[in-house]
Amino acid sequence: MINEGVSEIILVAIGxxxxxxxxxxxxxLGNVYEPGYTYQLERKRRIQGIVNEKSSEIINQIHNIIKS
Known part of the structure; x- marks a missing residue:
């Protein structure tokens, strides 16, 4: 990813x-594919999610996008 110029990775949890x-x-910091990289927790926040009754439909749409 470094060779491709990726500067940020965003992870999304669906559930x-x-x-x-x-x-x-x-x-x-460093190369995560080699020993010696470091990491530091910058911020931790507690969040109360909002239930979305259409979540199954949204997950199916995301699945269809990934498959195409």
Whole structure:
């Protein structure tokens, strides 16, 4: 990814968030494919999700996009 110029990776969790969950932001330094890289937790936030009754439909749409 470094060779392709990727400067940021965003991870998305898809699921049921009826319970509170946490968002954690990290800074990663070094090559994660070799020993010796470091990471540091920058921020941790507790979030109470909002239930979306259309979530199954949204997940199916995302699945269709990925498959195409």
């Amino acid at each position: 049921s968030f009826k319970k509170p969950y946490y968002i954690e932001d990290y800074t990663i």
